[in-house]
Amino acid sequence: MNETLTAIAATLRGLLEQHCTDKIVKSAEAGVWCEPLWTALENAGVPLATAPERADGLGLGLAEAAFIARIAASHAAPAPVAETLLANWLWGQAQGGPLARVASVHIGDSHVHQTLKTGGGRSLTGVLNGIPWARHAGAVLLVLDDDEGSLLARVDPKGARTTPRANLADEPRDGLILEAAEVTAGNLARLPLPVEHVAAQLALMRAAQIVGAMETCVTLTIQYANERVQFGKPIARFQAIQHQIALMAELVAASGVVLEQAAATAADPARAPLIWTAKALASEAAGQIAAIAHQVYGAMGFTRECRLHLFTRRLWAWREECGNENHWNEKLGALAVRQGPEGLWPWIVGISPSGDAPATS
Amino acid sequence: MLPTFEPTSLPESTRTLRAEVRDFLEGELSAGSFVPRPNSWTVFDAAFSRRLGARGYIGMTWPTEYGGRGASSLDRFVVIEELLAHGAPVGAHWIADRQSGGQILKFGSEDKKRALLPRIAAGECFFGIGMSEPDVGSDLASVRSRGEKVDGGWKINGTKVWTTNGHRAHYLIALIRTSPPAQNRHQGLTQFIIDLRRPGVRISPIENLAKHDEFCEIVFEDYMAEDGDVLGAVGQGWQLVTHELAQERSGPERFMSDFPLLIELVRRAMSKPAAHRDIGRMVARLLALREMSISVAGMLTRGASPDLAAALVKDMGTQFERDLPELARLVVASEPRVGAEDGYDDSLARTILYAPSFTLRGGTREVLRGIIAKHLGLR
């Protein structure tokens, strides 16, 4: 880890400790925008970390973005950290200028109808669903497929109709209704990446959040097992409990190392299979971790009062978002099988960041 | 602190090495010198080991003065993962290369190093692991084989069992009780190098489920060890055996044993899109294990202790090895049979028969989870 990152991490952990108390997280889940948290993050340079330097950012990459998103999620930070970091990075790649204070990204699937306008702008019509944090965002980047490749359209949700919705963790996942919304040429930028790779990058950020939340689940569970006494001893002394928690540690460690390797090469579409792997593993582990944590916590963990659900509900939401494990495993498996018996091993070796980039189709 | 794995990249230099190993293996395959098999790291083929030794693929990380090539653990990782991926018969030298040689290098006398290491590296000298006994499995500190101090050496009596390829090996590193168990059972143990060709050793091969005489029983009857056969110091056996076990658990054979089955499964699944998702799930787990294992090799290169990391990889890896045949049989149905003409039916049969051993040998799943739990502060 480089020094900038170590410094960011230390500051970040400190401010999250202060601004992500259970009370604050719960108020955000009830619909309140946590301005003091966001201001503190801004003062620490977090949301703009991935924007280019000429747009007042730090010019960091997706590896750093994933690292930051993981830490934020380990505190259940109720703010679009992952979304803004990815949006700033993408806009930096495509356009280079500043984007917005709070931003989000959405793959603007086939539901968006585009019409070309004179002057290079476009008019967009369609109903979009499940956009993270749209109601609080100054910009949503819609990733559009057109005949020439992919295009980023910067849309200000304030100028469109939003329908507030939430995921299982009560995080905003809003609808956006575009009725001939005008996007000027300056708000459009060609993206030098295929749309499906942006989908993978979104999955990478979610995987990073999952790993962060899983880490906290394991730490909380260890703590609880050492405190809770039954039959005259802490339940941590029971082997059945020990082995379940050991399994949690394994799952998190495996997801963690793949996440970091995937994030290290996330800008390169040739390395996409490692990102698919990261999200598939994290999504599958999320369910297992949540299940074990709740079993160890007993009835106390089944209450709103206990902290555990701040993390387990996020895991249950995030494992589905941006593709669950079945989605990515299917892609990975199809590609693996396509290599055939002779090609399988060289392909596996090639996927690792130190390998020759493998075939992705 | 939760255990984490430092992401580690294989250095650029390993590309040439990997290409060399693949060339060598392709040559061997086209000469028909071996048939790729699951669990190939217990398949004993002394001639194959000698050819590997001649190419410098054994004892790679040891200093040149002892027959090694001073390579890094990451170089060694690349060589052994290629051998395993090709299902090559590497069982003869595997234990000597993985753990016994390193044990001698770190704890052996200069005489022993000079006498044994170059021969191991040449693929001419093979070792067994002398830990388990009829009454001693997971609870290793309770070993009963005794060493009694006599003039100029030690008189050893007792029985070792499940010794992989012990009936074909030249030497054993054995854990022996040299003073009666005191309050601390970990004291009073000593590791000896046992020469299996000397008098006082009786060996009986044992057949496994797959009708393969993979391991054996070794009885010591007044076996005479010299003082110079002691590894480390008398009474230090527990620390030594702990080190040896960390090496034993640290490698990619703890998740690659089934790889030949995965290859056959892919061959059969090319026309079966319904199988892709399940195969993807196994590939994802394999990719994770590989990254973890490269990270362990990186730790070995830095001289860091891999105990905990190795326990994690071995537990997850062997679980993967046990799950793969169970998944394969459901996605591509077959009536598995050893010796079937169809590679898939044959590999599946062999893997099913070997699978129970994966989560036992080298420390059971339960023992490994206990190690992890201890690190997590649960016991």
Ligand SMILES: Cc1cc2nc3c(=O)[nH]c(=O)nc-3n(C[C@H](O)[C@H](O)[C@H](O)COP(=O)(O)OP(=O)(O)OC[C@H]3O[C@@H](n4cnc5c(N)ncnc54)[C@H](O)[C@@H]3O)c2cc1C
């Ligand atoms: C193919 C093969 C090759 C082998 N090769 C070698 C070799 O070369 N050299 C050598 O020395 N040994 C070798 N072994 C032996 C191996 O190390 C032992 O099998 C292993 O240590 C377990 O010991 P055990 O079989 O006596 O089982 P036991 O220790 O009797 O265990 C039986 C069951 O009880 C469980 N158990 C035991 N203690 C506990 C506990 N405290 N908590 C919870 N569960 C527990 C175990 O996990 C296991 O499930 C080999 C074994 C196999 C199968």
